[in-house]
């Protein structure tokens with residue numbers, strides 16, 4: 268599964284619809300301070316089901332919605348879409364019926380978040396599982412936040428183990444076992 272496109276609308280500083288094509292081999296995004304590089308990475312985490320406002324550098328989940336600027340009013344919703352190439356059909360059941368998967372997450376002020384997979388409504392849990400299995404989830408070690416390297420060096424053994432388990436691709440199994448135990 269390969270990410271091919273990231274579309275943002277009203278997400279943080281990306282107030283106008285923005286369509287980013289993710290070419291194979293993309294390894295970095297450069298630009299002046301404050302241009303939105305970290306916001307892009309956060310959009311990627313968010314559409315994969317990130318629910319901790321702190322991971323989005325906010326106090327609440329609605330803080331991802333464009334808050335207004337000197338010349339622009341605030342928006343009442345934010346939407347991020349992630350397009351995945353599934354030509355190899357490696358997605359888990361429920362997502363694996365098409366060559367392309369488009370996951371859309373939308374948050375509306377006072378109404379919370381909703382997810383869609385190829386236009387069909389899905390649960391946050393399903394989206395989180397999709398990416399946990401693909402080892403690319405919102406907690407994935409493939410996404411390195413500013414300051415995260417020093418956090419890793421200073422981490423306690425338990426926290427460091429979680430990072431290694433995510434890298435090894437087994438955290439999806441833990442989540443599934445936890446769900447099975449609850450049933």
Ligand code: ATP
Nearest residue numbers: 279280300301302303304305306330331332333334
């Ligand atoms: P640096 O090089 O300093 O790391 P960066 O390119 O990573 O910068 P970001 O942190 O992604 O920049 O973007 C910061 C900008 O996004 C700031 O100007 C901030 O005001 C703006 N921003 C963040 N959240 C919102 C929001 N909810 N509404 C409007 N603007 C926002």
Ligand code: MG
Nearest residue numbers: 304305306413
């Ligand atoms: Mg940054």
